[in-house]
Amino acid sequence: MNDILPTDFYHQPTLELAKSLLGTYLVHESKEGTVIGRIVETEAYLGIEDAAAHSYLGRRTKRTEVMFGSAGTVYTYVMHTHCLFNIVANERDIPEAVLVRAVEPIEGHELMRSRRGEKGKGRQVSNGPGKLTKALGITMDFYGWDITKPPLYITKGETPEAIEEGVRIGIDNTGEARYYPYRFWIKDNPYVSR
DNA sequence: GAACGGATGCTCT
DNA sequence: GAGCATCCGTTCA
Numbered sequence: 001m002n003d004i005l006p007t008d009f010y011h012q013p014t015l016e017l018a019k020s021l022l023g024t025y026l027v028h029e030s031k032e033g034t035v036i037g038r039i040v041e042t043e044a045y046l047g048i049e050d051a052a053a054h055s056y057l058g059r060r061t062k063r064t065e066v067m068f069g070s071a072g073t074v075y076t077y078v079m080h081t082h083c084l085f086n087i088v089a090n091e092r093d094i095p096e097a098v099l100v101r102a103v104e105p106i107e108g109h110e111l112m113r114s115r116r117g118e119k120g121k122g123r124q125v126s127n128g129p130g131k132l133t134k135a136l137g138i139t140m141d142f143y144g145w146d147i148t149k150p151p152l153y154i155t156k157g158e159t160p161e162a163i164e165e166g167v168r169i170g171i172d173n174t175g176e177a178r179y180y181p182y183r184f185w186i187k188d189n190p191y192v193s194r
Numbered sequence: 195g196a197a198c199g200g201a202t203g204c205t206c207t
Numbered sequence: 208g209a210g211c212a213t214c215c216g217t218t219c220a
Contacts, residue, residue, distance in 0.1 A: 080202050084202085131202090
């Protein structure tokens with residue numbers, strides 16, 4: 001796997017990056033084995049001007065600190081009983097990131113399913129933000145990780161045939177921001193969350 | 195140190 | 208499709 005996407009790849013407008021990430025391969029090498037998931041659904045969070053983003057109005061805390069850092073940094077966040085996986089985009093001091101909402105298993109199906117347990121059969125194994133992190137073995141340990149190096153990195157994948165866009169999910173109480181069309185997914189892919 | 199609430203998932207109807 | 212279970216980081220006292 002020498003097709004690791006370089007840091008430069010992440011230095012682009014967040015909305016562009018969200019679309020560019022569709023179809024790429026998210027790889028995690030662990031002692032249990034290697035798992036690869038093709039990113040099929042993403043959402044963009046535009047920091048300053050986006051009421052749904054943790055970094056809204058430049059809000060800077062321990063939690064959002066990495067969003068202000070360099071592009072290509074991993075931003076993990078614990079939500080309810082789950083862990084969500086984001087990738088910081090754009091330039092330093094511009095707190096924007098892309099949330100990975102769903103992946104399609106490419107390699108390591110057995111390992112993913114065993115991590116998910118009985119609930120993770122079929123497409124249920126990774127068709128959601130909290131599900132994919134568990135399937136891929138991503139935890140808060142990767143907070144601040146540089147996504148361009150092993151054991152957790154992204155490689156060039158298959159360019160999607162068609163991309164669709166729509167409103168984001170799970171942010172019903174954020175005013176106008178809930179209507180922004182910042183969600184992107186690969187058309188007709190069965191692993192898209194909903 | 196206590197209270198709060200959320201970028202969800204699962205079960206049941 | 209709707210309702211509820213479930214925790215930990217952040218925030219405030």
